[in-house]
Amino acid sequence: MHRCLWLAGLAFLFGATNIHASKPAATATKREPPSGRSVPLHTLTPPHRESVRQVVEKPTLAASGPAESFPCRPEHYEWLLDHPDRAVTAWRRLGAKCVNIKTRGGGQFGWTDDQGSDVIWETVCAQPGLRIWLAEGKVRPAALMPLVPVKAVVVLRHQDSTTADGLRVVRHQSDLFIQTDSKTAALMTKMLGPTSSKLAEQGLGQLQLFFSGLSWYLERHPDRVSDLFREAD
Numbered sequence: 001m002h003r004c005l006w007l008a009g010l011a012f013l014f015g016a017t018n019i020h021a022s023k024p025a026a027t028a029t030k031r032e033p034p035s036g037r038s039v040p041l042h043t044l045t046p047p048h049r050e051s052v053r054q055v056v057e058k059p060t061l062a063a064s065g066p067a068e069s070f071p072c073r074p075e076h077y078e079w080l081l082d083h084p085d086r087a088v089t090a091w092r093r094l095g096a097k098c099v100n101i102k103t104r105g106g107g108q109f110g111w112t113d114d115q116g117s118d119v120i121w122e123t124v125c126a127q128p129g130l131r132i133w134l135a136e137g138k139v140r141p142a143a144l145m146p147l148v149p150v151k152a153v154v155v156l157r158h159q160d161s162t163t164a165d166g167l168r169v170v171r172h173q174s175d176l177f178i179q180t181d182s183k184t185a186a187l188m189t190k191m192l193g194p195t196s197s198k199l200a201e202q203g204l205g206q207l208q209l210f211f212s213g214l215s216w217y218l219e220r221h222p223d224r225v226s227d228l229f230r231e232a233d
Contacts, residue, residue, distance in 0.1 A: 034062050034063070034064050034155075034175035034176075034177070035062075036053075036056035036057045036059070036062075036177065038155075038175065039052065039056045039132070039153070039155055039175075039177075040125075040130070040132075041053055043125045043127060043130065043132070044124055044125055044132070045124075048124040048125075048134065051124075051134060051151075052124065052132065052134055052153050054151075054179070055134075055151050055152065055153045055177050055178075055179045056153055056177045058179065059177040059178055059179050060178050060179050060180050061176075061177075061178045061197070061200055062175070062176065062177050062178075062200075063175070063176045063197055063200035063201050063203075063204060064173070064174070064175050064176075064201070064204070065173055065174040065175070065176070065201065065204030065205055065207065065208050066173065066201075066204075066205060066208070067171065067172075067173040068171065068172060068173070068208060068212060069169055069170070069171040070169065070170060070212045070215070070216050071167050071168065071169050071170075071216060071219055072168065072169075072170050072212070072215035072216050072218070072219040073168060073215070073218065073219050074160035074168060074170055076215050076218045076219070076225075077158070077160075077170050077211060077212075077215040080211050080214060080215060081126075081131055081156070081211060082123065082126070084101055084109055084210075085101045085102060085103050085109060086229055087210065087211070087214055088100070088101050089228070089229070090214055090228040090229055091210070091214065093227070093228050094214075094217070094228070099111060099113065100112070104120055106122075107122050107123060108120055108121065108122045109121055109122070113140075115140040115143070116138070116140055116147055117137070117138060117139045117140050117147065118137050118138060119135055119136065119137030119138070119139060119150070120135070120136065120137055121133050121134060121135035121136070121152075122134060129157060129158055129159050130155075130156070130157055130158075131154075131155075131156040131158075132153065132154070132155050132156075133152075133153070133154045133156075134151075134152075134153055135150075135151065135152040135153075135154075136149075136150070136151045136152075137149075137150060138150070148180055148181065149180060149181060150178060150179070150180045151178070151179045151180070152176065152177065152178045152179070153176070153177045154174055154175070154176050154177075154207070155174065155175045156172060156173075156174045157172065157173055157174075158170055158171065158172035158173075159171055159172075168219075170212070170215065172208060172211070172212065173208075174204050174207060174208055176200060176203075176204055178200075
């Protein structure tokens, strides 16, 4: 099952796997698969705009995560979006099993595994309420299978508000677009069939939990911030 989750973009974008945490008090609604027309290409620089357009207009797989609301400090949430490597460290200190994410410099991050997979991604749009990540690399979907090229785009929309009783709340929702070659696409269809979309939705739910769960925890335990994010010994 872990190997199938690369379809959801989780394994090679943020790598947080096997996260078991008390879920934040959240409301969630499911969405239909996204359309490339919903991606705000005008927010991107010309080189990034074309790269993202190629993926979102002809994706091998597209999926939407749930729209969720949860209490947290928005500044913590925003910081985590831009520091997934530090978020992995914090999750590990809370006992979660996460793959390794390393900064590659210039705002880029990378993920590798012992099967030869290697994917690098960067934030191509960072505006209030919006993040767009562009990823590219090679992934081995299962043992004995060759490495396959993949490109992915994740669009994360979020907004914060304050409830009538003064509680600060963030609402977020993500869309995923994955593109790979035709042979890999045919193999995906043969192996997973109609379950591929569901796996992608589940993966996006985990991706969102990667940020929301930790943000919620920090809101409830502000005394743990320095401990969870201290430099490695």
